[in-house]
Amino acid sequence: MRKKEQMFWLASRSRMWRIPLCMAAFSLLPSAYSFASAENPATETVLAVNSVQQQRTVKGIVIDANGEAVIGANVKEPGSTTGTITDINGEFSLSVGPKATLEISFIGYTTQKVNVGASNTVKVILKEDTKVLDEVVITGFGMSQKKATLTGAVSAIKSTDIERSTAATASGALVGKIAGLNTRQNDGRPGASTQLQIRNMGEPLYVIDGVQSDGGQFNNLDFNDIENISILKDASAAMYGIRAANGVVVVTTKKGHRNSKNTVSVNAYYGWQKNSVWIKPSDVKTYVNAYAAAETWAGKSEGDRRYPKSEYDKWMTGTEKGYQGFNWRDYIWQSAPQYYINTNFSGGSDKSNYYVAISHLGQDATVRNYGGFKRTNVQMNIDMNVNEKFKIGATMNGRIEARKNPGVPGDDDYWLPRFAVMKNQPTKRPYANDNPLYPQQVSSQPETNFAILNYDMSGKQTDVWRVIQMQATAEYELMKGLKAKGMVGYYFAYREKDNHEYTYKLYGYDAATDTYPVTFSMDNPYRERIRERKEDIFSNFQLNYDNKFGDHFINVVAAFEASKRDEPYTRVHSIPVANNMDLINFKEMDTYEDQGNRTQARMGWLGRINYSYADKYLLEVIGRWDGSWKFQPSKRWGFFPSASLGWRISQENFWQESKMVNIFSDFKIRGSYGVVGDDSFGVDVYNPFDYMPGYNYNNGGAVIDGQYVVGSSPRGLPNTTLSWKKAKILDIGVDMGFFNNRLNAQVDFFRRLRTGLPAGRYDVLLPSELGFGLPKENLNSDVHIGYDVMVRWTDNINDFNYSVAGNVTYSRFYDWEQYDDRRSNSWDRYRNSIWHRVGYINWGHEVVGRFKDWEEIANYPIDNDRKGNTTMVPGDFKYKDVNGDGVINGMDERPIGYRSDSTPNLNYGINVAASWKGFDFAMDWTGSGLSSWAQRYETARPFQNDGNSPVEVFKDAWHLADIWDADSELIPGKYPLVRLGDNDSNYWTSDFWLHNVRYIKLRNLELGYTLPKVITTKAGISSMRVYLSGTNLLTFSNVPVDPEGISDNGLDYPTMRVINIGVNLKF
Secondary structure: OHHHHHHHHHHHHHOOOHHHHHHHHHHOOOHHHHHOOOOOHHHHHHHHHHHHHHOEEEEEEEEOOOOOEOOOOEEEOOOOOOEEEOOOOOEEEEEEOOOOEEEEEOOOEOOEEEEOOOOOEEEEEOOEOHHHHOOEEEEEOOEEEEHHHOOOOEEEEEHHHHOOOOOOOOHHHHOOOOOOEEEEOOOOOOOOOOEEEEOOOOOOEEEEOOEEEOHHHHHOOOHHHEEEEEEEOOHHHHHHHHHOOOOEEEEEEOOOOOOEEEEEEEEEEEEEEEEOOOOOEOOHHHHHHHHHHHHHHOOOOHHHOOOOHHHHHHHHHOOOOOOOOOOHHHHHEOOEEEEEEEEEEEEEOOOEEEEEEEEEEEEEOOEOOOOEEEEEEEEEEEEEEOOOOEEEEEEEEEEEEEEEEEOOOOOOOOHHHHHHHHHOOOOOOOEHHHOOOOEOOOOOOHHHOOOOOOOOOOEEEEEEEEEEEEEEEEEEEEEOOEEEEEEEEEEEEEEEEEEEEOOEEEEOOEOOOOEOOEEEEEOOOEEEEEEEEEEEEEEEEEEEEEEEEOOEEEEEEEEEEEEEEEOOEEEEEEOOOOOOOOOOOHHHEEEEEEOOOOOEEEEEEEEEEEEEEOOOEEEEEEEEEEEEOOOOHHHOEEEEEEEEEEEEHHHOHHHHOOHHHHOEEEEEEEEEEEEEEEOOOOOOOOOOOOOOOOEEEEEEEEEEOOEEEEEEEEOOOOOOOOOOEEEEEEEEEEEEEEOOOOEEEEEEEEEEEEEEEEEOOOOOOOOHHHOOOOOOEEEEEEEEEEEEEEEEEEEEEOOEEEEEEEEEEEEEEEEOOOOOOOOOOHHHHHHHOOOOEEOOOEEEEOEEEEOOOHHHHHHOOOEOOOOOOOOOOOOOEEEOOOOOOOEOOHHHOEEEEOOOOOOOOEEEEEEEEEEEOOEEEEEEEEEEEEEEEEOOHHHOOOOHHHOOOEHHHHHOEOEEOOOOOOOOOEEOOOEOOOOOOOOHHHHOOEOOOEEEEEEEEEEEEEEEEEOOHHHHHHHOOOEEEEEEEEEEEEEEEOOOOOOOOOOOOOOOOOOEEEEEEEEEEEO
16 A cells, blocks of 8 residues: 555656646647637537537546555546546546546556446456566665666565565565575574575674664564565675675665555464474383383393383383373473564655554463563654655664563573473373372483473573664755765663572372372572663764766765664672572672673765666676774774676667567676675684783682682783675676566576685694683685576466466585695595585495394404494494495595585575465475484484483384394394494494485465455455465475474474464554
8 A cells, every 4th residue: 555655646746747837838829729710609619519418427446456545546538638546545537538448557557448338437456567566676775776777686575575474573574585595493482583694694784774783673573564675695785884794684664655545454363383393202102112122132130120021011001000101292392372463554645654553472382381472563654854855754663572481490491391302201200199299300300390390380581672773864955866864873672681490399209108208309599680781873874966867877875874882781690598589689699790881883984886878788886994893993994895787688779679579578687796894703703902912800819818809811912913804795697587577587696705714823832821822813715606596477367366486595605715724644634624625514424234134243344333343233334434444433434414504505485476356375485405414312312311212213223023032033124223322333423314404394375365345344444354374384304303403413492383363454
């Protein structure tokens, strides 16, 4: 609605020049013309009467595919000067001749002709023209460009595509929808975000309504308040300076539109969450069977067994008290609700527009007794014309986000449920003698019994952020084409984290006395309080010049920006005397940590020139002069230039005159190269003011004259050499449109070389007595090379509209040039050098078979376990002796896998959308390849941490035909024989355990129906849509865990499978 209303205002204003022009034209007509027919007044009268009799009034309404009124649409009778525009309700009235045909047009829609016939009323439904809608792309600093004239690698997504999600965060709404934007959700806890990387190059910079922000601010925006997002993937990001080396995500929030009626919109849903993919631990029968067999293999006597033969049948039957198993997975994990509501108000007059929204999201945890995540957002935008030259605007977005859980031991509350499912033995139940008053110890770690993890027994933790961002903008037209713009803003975020872990007791049961003795007592209560603040002040001022003369167009921008951030942090820890003592007293404190303000400051100057000739030859040049507080004064400033060129070959005469024009609607080649600075270094590499000598206070201490004196230590040698990292980015791309732009494609090749990466001179040694080494220097480099491709087909068959799109991104990381790459021998160089090497390679052994029997083990010529094969049994792995020395060791390892973190080399997405009459359907698939996952620990080793194992590790393993006879036949299986002790050689890194992951997920599926207007208008509703949606409904993968996870034990917090029912209302 808002886009249409804005176009109405633009279209109306563009016609205002006709009024004085027509008046001037009539005033110049000769007076005789007015009396040209006066010689025969009778004839003139007859003609006039006939004309009046033939004319009639036709009334009608113009709406879009969703039933919304199209305001300001042009309605005219072809071949005549008769015409009008639709009013605020989409209605019109026009005097036409008999059997008239009406032509209806509006910006962003396909022009339609309607044969009125003898009817006096007409209803017109306009269809979107996707070619026009995609023309303008926001590139930053409040500037936009026609997509056809872009010279950089920029991808864009509109609100209609962003809103097609029920994710809890904005990043989750982008999964699989944008070429070059790699997404990975390796944590599904309430409120968790999806990791975004542009071309695998690291976390990008987020710019929200012109303000540079971080991932936390972006992710916790309500994405239903976002109008569009642009992804700057190449050197065009240089306009944002030193934080843009990994690309930029430019976010524009929604605004009201001029000359539009006040509108109230409501979007709400309620849904149910459940873990999508997670480990299935063994049930009690499988577990006891495997453990008994392992005890037999270990040669244990009946009296030494945990599960003796005399009790085995009782466990298998499972009916006798004390021998009933327990499903810890179903006890700890459960389904949980998720709900959301957004209400927004928008509208505008001819001089102002506004948008106000408030929303609330609640996402409960799928962990027993846990709270979850709640977030309330407020968004307000207003723009106003003070006069014809002066415009002002203001934006505010704020939120409160809260997390609440029981007081859980450890730094990560959501680690314990994952760990406990596999740690707890299925033979142990939560309560001693099943008495709910007496929780018992179920593993070697008392806290894994989730019967105690509730607000009454274990305490409470709350973590609350309160955030507000405000900015004001102004624009003044100094002269035709020259505008001065300014923006100032303020960001404030305040965190309150309180954690109180109670003392508790665990019990056993003595059947002889029918008593419950205490078996464990947690007597160390934990009370923690964290207060953290983030405060930004930022400003941006620019001069913007636009001019077009003939076929030449030029845009020049000169800008200055500055920002300052403070991040004070304090933490207090105490040991309260009682569980009900929530206050922290000084005498109970044992830790007080104050990190100070941690101030940051950056400043930059920008110059940008865009030039095009006939929208055919395109040029962009950017220069950026940036300063950072991190470095010493002589190295504080850096200059970072970039340039890009484009050529729209399809606009050339030779192309227009060829048959290619019948296939290609548009064909553009472009290329860019630039340098972007980067001042980000890890705290272990470089901290602000490390260029200054001095001491670190509160480092050690001593007792002097009976008094404890806090110690200090030298900071080390001042780092006077380290300065900017530089990203040198090359991009070559092709944009193509086919068959009247029904088919669009974009292909890019890119290469980013980063220089100045910090490293130490390892061959220059300082005496260890100094307590420090040489500071890091800008010595190393790395490279990303790859491509991304986007293809989209959009078309309609009568009332059936549909689109199918796909995108692929391939990005490979290379370690490039390293400091003084000296190696002692050829093997050392082959195994350990990373000079011009593919990075993040997994090395391991190649499995060439399994030992079939004892005879083969006895005669095997290769020392497979480095112990003369004395630990080998049938079913164990045989490794390839690569160097032929007869011993399997590290020298036989070879590259067997890709990087195994959250950055696959290959990512892709498939998007399908369709609508027919009031029905709409959409789905998004996402997947990846060329990444690896190492199956280790809980998912590989039987009885890891004396706990449980996945059911397939027990059931599909080599095993004894008779679990009570160690000499019985060994039956083959997928996994090695289950044993109590570690057989390390089976679990060395090999291509059996290292999986090269391939997967595809149905990330979003949505089916909606918009009710007919005749029904909704009776209830005072202008539009009503109901829908059913699902997230993570299907996963096809070659690994037994969530393929987006990264933990080698497989215990990542699972992503959620969600089913929602929702409604969209407009008033």
